Amino acid sequence: MKDKKIVHGFSKKSRDEKLGLVTEYHPDPLSALAVFKSFHHPDAKTQKLLEEFSENTITNFPLPYCICPNMLVNGHSYMVPMVIEESSVVAAASNSAKFWFTRGGFTTEIIGTEKVGQVHFIWKDDKSLLRERFPALKELLIKECFDITENMIKRGGGITDIELKDLTDKEPGLMQLYGTFETIDSMGANFINSCLEQFAVTFKKWHAAQKEFSKDGLEIIMCIVSNLTPNCRVRTYVETTFDQMDNMIKGVSGKEFARRFYLGVRVAESDPFRATTHNKGIMNGVDSVVLATGNDFRAVEACSHAYASRSGKYTSLSHVELTGTKFRFSAEIPFALGVVGGLTNLHPLVRLSLELLGNPSATELMGIAASVGLANNFSAVKNLVTVGIQQGHMKMHLLNILQQLKIPENRKEEVIGYFKDKVVSVSAVRNLAEKWHLIEAEN
Numbered sequence: 001m002k003d004k005k006i007v008h009g010f011s012k013k014s015r016d017e018k019l020g021l022v023t024e025y026h027p028d029p030l031s032a033l034a035v036f037k038s039f040h041h042p043d044a045k046t047q048k049l050l051e052e053f054s055e056n057t058i059t060n061f062p063l064p065y066c067i068c069p070n071m072l073v074n075g076h077s078y079m080v081p082m083v084i085e086e087s088s089v090v091a092a093a094s095n096s097a098k099f100w101f102t103r104g105g106f107t108t109e110i111i112g113t114e115k116v117g118q119v120h121f122i123w124k125d126d127k128s129l130l131r132e133r134f135p136a137l138k139e140l141l142i143k144e145c146f147d148i149t150e151n152m153i154k155r156g157g158g159i160t161d162i163e164l165k166d167l168t169d170k171e172p173g174l175m176q177l178y179g180t181f182e183t184i185d186s187m188g189a190n191f192i193n194s195c196l197e198q199f200a201v202t203f204k205k206w207h208a209a210q211k212e213f214s215k216d217g218l219e220i221i222m223c224i225v226s227n228l229t230p231n232c233r234v235r236t237y238v239e240t241t242f243d244q245m246d247n248m249i250k251g252v253s254g255k256e257f258a259r260r261f262y263l264g265v266r267v268a269e270s271d272p273f274r275a276t277t278h279n280k281g282i283m284n285g286v287d288s289v290v291l292a293t294g295n296d297f298r299a300v301e302a303c304s305h306a307y308a309s310r311s312g313k314y315t316s317l318s319h320v321e322l323t324g325t326k327f328r329f330s331a332e333i334p335f336a337l338g339v340v341g342g343l344t345n346l347h348p349l350v351r352l353s354l355e356l357l358g359n360p361s362a363t364e365l366m367g368i369a370a371s372v373g374l375a376n377n378f379s380a381v382k383n384l385v386t387v388g389i390q391q392g393h394m395k396m397h398l399l400n401i402l403q404q405l406k407i408p409e410n411r412k413e414e415v416i417g418y419f420k421d422k423v424v425s426v427s428a429v430r431n432l433a434e435k436w437h438l439i440e441a442e443n
């Protein structure tokens with residue numbers, strides 16, 4: 001560890017200067033430098049592009065770019081790109097996608113595409129007068145944003161409404177302009193934030209011009225998009241009859257499977273501890289598509305979990321219905337996704353992901369990502385209520401351990417065969433590998 005001197009001007013240094021400085025904090029600066037450099041892209045132009053996505057970039061951090069084949073959504077078969085480091089997620093999604101491919105696939109419905117942004121302010125003047133004059137103010141707010149909204153309006157979007165909200169019961173004077181927006185194929189955060197900052201300028205000017213209001217009667221606190229977009233939401237579902245699920249798990253009838261699956265989802269609907277893990281399983285699929293398509297997974301995460309708590313109690317995002325002999329599994333997921341702007345035109349792999357998906361609209365992408373989430377959720381709950389989760393997980397985990405212990409390629413199958421009916425752990429694999437002389441024994 002270096003001394004505690006503050007580092008000035010780090011961002012102004014060149015990448016190599018930064019690397020030199022940073023690696024001094026590592027116990028073995030030379031080898032750290034070599035590893036960092038080994039992850040630089042061989043093409044200098046691409047490397048520069050990657051570096052410019054962020055600040056203080058010193059190297060790249062690769063994650064696996066994987067494919068979930070056979071993802072049938074609204075009758076289209078997709079090869080869905082998924083960027084994720086967790087070994088079992090893509091296998092689970094692919095498994096599920098293949099199962100549902102022959103049973104009608106996933107069907108999606110867009111429930112809404114409304115985005116939200118707010119100007120939070122403190123109001124010390126007459127509230128009723130503000131309410132009374134709000135229709136005129138609203139018209140002005142929209143009009144004075146025209147330079148920003150013109151292009152979006154041409155594409156069919158823009159500001160859809162502005163409401164005045166009163167939060168004075170929470171904090172004296174606290175109110176907000178609650179704006180709703182249609183941002184078509186863009187995620188919309190930049191567009192919305194620009195509109196909101198213009199709202200604030202117009203609002204202040206308008207306030208100053210009304211003679212009944214005082215000089216300090218309006219204080220703008222902040223203008224910011226909301227990542228909670230409950231009305232920008234997609235529903236995805238799969239459905240089939242019980243007999244179509246006979247023996248999906250060996251020896252288990254479709255009817256019995258459906259009953260246990262239903263109970264598995266009821267647990268998540270009833271208990272926030274289980275719901276959190278259940279929804280995490282959905283987000284495994286969703287986030288990996290969101291990442292592969294250059295979208296903001298933090299926004300998607302924040303939104304989905306806030307939405308899962310909308311009743312005041314955190315609950316499952318997916319639900320099961322059993323009617324007669326019919327099984328229907330669905331989820332509703334709110335997202336703000338974009339297929340234009342942001343990284344979409346800049347990152348070569350993001351571009352490729354979107355091309356691979358047939359250049360979908362933002363709403364199509366919502367449907368695909370939500371369906372992958374539901375596919376993952378189906379696999380997870382299916383295993384949990386039947387054979388347990390560890391069987392599948394450990395199979396993938398074993399592959400990682402084999403890699404980690406550097407088991408020779410030509411002996412891996414034998415080791416995998418040996419662990420077919422045994423509990424996998426790093427030490428169990430190491431012991432076997434030592435016994436079979438696949439690796440050197442530890443002292």
Ligand code: MEV
Nearest residue numbers: 277278280281284380381
């Ligand atoms: C692991 O990443 C996800 C699961 O825990 C989800 C679930 O429990 O439903 C398997």
